[in-house]
Amino acid sequence: MTRQLWLLLLLVAGCAKGPEADLQYIGEARSLGAEWALVNEQAAGGRLTSHYTATMRQNIREQLQTTRTSLTRPDSRYGAEIQALLEQPDNAAPAELRAHADRLKTIEDGLESA
Secondary structure, eight states: OOOHHHHHHHHHHHHSTTTTTTTTHHHHHHHHHHHHHHHHHHHHHTTTOHHHHHHHHHHHHHHHHHHHOOOOOOTTTHHHHHHHHHTTTTTOOHHHHHHHHHHHHHHHHHHHHH
């Protein structure tokens, strides 16, 4: 009986992983995408130095990659959206980056309300 209880508990714990467990990473990726859009917008307006811009882009990419590898479901819709962000060129259009961030926000909102 105890063995069956442990198996049941392990099964339930395994079910708890997934989109809900990834919620923090979805929010982080959304925020990083929006930050990247702002950096590119400010850089295009000549308000940031090239060194600062390059450093920020590199840091954002590294954080996005860490976020992507932390997902319990990297093959999910949100995983694909994070991957799409990572595939953007450094000087991607702010509107494109915000579109990815907006899609992540929609996914995030849906999971929070579930």
